[in-house]
Amino acid sequence: MYVDSHCHLSFPELAADHQGVLDRMRHAGVRAALNICVRMEEFGQVLALAEAQPDVFATVGVHPDTTETQEPTVERLVALAAHPKVLAIGETGLDYYRLKEPLHWQRDRFRVHIRAAREAGKPLVVHTRSAPEDTLKILKEERAAEAGGVMHCFTESLAFAREALELGFYISFSGIVTFRNAEALQAIVPHVPIERLLIETDSPYLSPVPYRGKTNEPARVVTVAQKLAELRSQPITAIARATSENFLNLFRPASSESLAAELFPAIEGNRII
Numbered sequence: 001m002y003v004d005s006h007c008h009l010s011f012p013e014l015a016a017d018h019q020g021v022l023d024r025m026r027h028a029g030v031r032a033a034l035n036i037c038v039r040m041e042e043f044g045q046v047l048a049l050a051e052a053q054p055d056v057f058a059t060v061g062v063h064p065d066t067t068e069t070q071e072p073t074v075e076r077l078v079a080l081a082a083h084p085k086v087l088a089i090g091e092t093g094l095d096y097y098r099l100k101e102p103l104h105w106q107r108d109r110f111r112v113h114i115r116a117a118r119e120a121g122k123p124l125v126v127h128t129r130s131a132p133e134d135t136l137k138i139l140k141e142e143r144a145a146e147a148g149g150v151m152h153c154f155t156e157s158l159a160f161a162r163e164a165l166e167l168g169f170y171i172s173f174s175g176i177v178t179f180r181n182a183e184a185l186q187a188i189v190p191h192v193p194i195e196r197l198l199i200e201t202d203s204p205y206l207s208p209v210p211y212r213g214k215t216n217e218p219a220r221v222v223t224v225a226q227k228l229a230e231l232r233s234q235p236i237t238a239i240a241r242a243t244s245e246n247f248l249n250l251f252r253p254a255s256s257e258s259l260a261a262e263l264f265p266a267i268e269g270n271r272i273i
């Protein structure tokens with residue numbers, strides 16, 4: 001039983017066939033998916049799906065690459081995050097790859113999200129690309145450790161992973177770990193403590209091998225788990241269980257007792273150890 005900790009079910013590629021996507025996800029044993037918001041204008045759709053589906057959860061936030069959008073305030077994010085199915089603030093962070101300086105607005109937006117996460121008492125979903133120093137610097141300056149969170153779609157160095165772990169963050173791997181040219185990333189996988197490991201698809205993007213180039217979807221998080229099991233020389237059941245438990249521990253869904261019961265039906269009293 002698996003959890004996809006990061007997907008974009010409200011993007012058109014997946015929204016066109018929600019029923020099929022969710023059927024295949026459930027059939028693959030993926031018991032929950034966190035549907036990630038990237039624009040304020042998208043939030044209504046993201047939340048509506050989470051309200052309609054017991055195994056879909058939502059976040060609220062604006063992606064660092066989003067330029068044409070209503071700029072979120074701390075107050076607005078905190079208010080929207082009060083909904084019980086909104087589990088986190090994000091995705092937020094820094095991305096110096098696609099857009100170039102001056103990006104002071106991107107750093108300001110990141111700070112707003114961190115403040116909102118601390119105030120709301122909900123964790124952060126952090127996206128970082130080509131901006132490792134500034135990402136860590138801002139996380140520290142804004143005391144992001146108080147909110148916690150996840151480094152999603154991890155592609156940074158081992159040194160970065162260690163700093164993130166020190167801040168109390170989780171590390172989430174996507175289908176990128178299955179790519180042939182991902183040796184450096186694959187070498188990091190065994191260094192992440194199992195109690196801080198998460199898996200994700202980042203669908204509709206980043207379909208894992210052997211589905212590369214096709215539209216990705218939550219069912220394929222199983223392929224990511226398989227690759228982590230191989231790289232860590234652990235059974236896939238251990239990866240499935242740990243990443244599912246970690247999801248509950250980090251995001252603490254209000255329905256976590258019933259979700260835990262579903263995820264771990266064999267455990268006596270449905271208690272998570």
Ligand SMILES: [Zn+2]
Nearest residue numbers: 091127152153
């Ligand atoms: Zn991202």
Ligand SMILES: [Zn+2]
Nearest residue numbers: 006036091202
């Ligand atoms: Zn994403």
